[in-house]
Amino acid sequence: FSDTTTRYTNAFPDSTFSSGTNRAGSQRSSGIPLVVGVGYYFPVSEKWVLGIGADFSFLPQTTNAFSASNPAFINAVPANGQQIKTSNRFTLFLSPGYALTQQDLLYGKIGYSNQQIQFSRPPQDSTTGYSLDSRQGGYVLGLGYRKILDDGLYFYAEVNYLKYSNQSMSGSTTTNTGDDIVVTRIEQNPASSAFTGLIGLGYRF
Numbered sequence: 001f002s003d004t005t006t007r008y009t010n011a012f013p014d015s016t017f018s019s020g021t022n023r024a025g026s027q028r029s030s031g032i033p034l035v036v037g038v039g040y041y042f043p044v045s046e047k048w049v050l051g052i053g054a055d056f057s058f059l060p061q062t063t064n065a066f067s068a069s070n071p072a073f074i075n076a077v078p079a080n081g082q083q084i085k086t087s088n089r090f091t092l093f094l095s096p097g098y099a100l101t102q103q104d105l106l107y108g109k110i111g112y113s114n115q116q117i118q119f120s121r122p123p124q125d126s127t128t129g130y131s132l133d134s135r136q137g138g139y140v141l142g143l144g145y146r147k148i149l150d151d152g153l154y155f156y157a158e159v160n161y162l163k164y165s166n167q168s169m170s171g172s173t174t175t176n177t178g179d180d181i182v183v184t185r186i187e188q189n190p191a192s193s194a195f196t197g198l199i200g201l202g203y204r205f
Contacts, residue, residue: 029061029084035198041097051095051107057115060087061194081122086192089115091140091162102148109142113162119169119188127175132188138164144198152204162194
């Protein structure tokens, strides 16, 4: 995840909390995506095929908790415990393939991908937490290998690169200063990218 920057603006400009930006740098997550897909290949020539397909990732990916700070924000105390989670990722793609043998296929993937992204932070002392979420659109590029085993069953292995555009999200927090209640508007505009390596089994009808 890049651009993990929090912009905030107070609802009361004359308060001691000024507008500013919290920065935390890039963040990473890893895990098992558990992908299920479906597709169909059309023959183009003796060796070449063109496929269409779709897949869906069932398991979410979450970063470790991280901190961000700005001297003007929350009395100069870093905002701790922030996390970014992606989930419900799906892709729609075209897949050109080349038959190495009758059992072996080398193929590529290019298409559209979309995922849900959530940016959250727990309460910080006298300031409430927040959870912002939206969906990000982007593209997928991949390369894979498929081998027919027996009775329609096949083994496959592939690698994919996914890139998602910046997506604006906004919310608010409330801080009790002791003298008054300060409402702060939170804005996030993260971009994200991912590398996935998939190994699995499929069935050809």
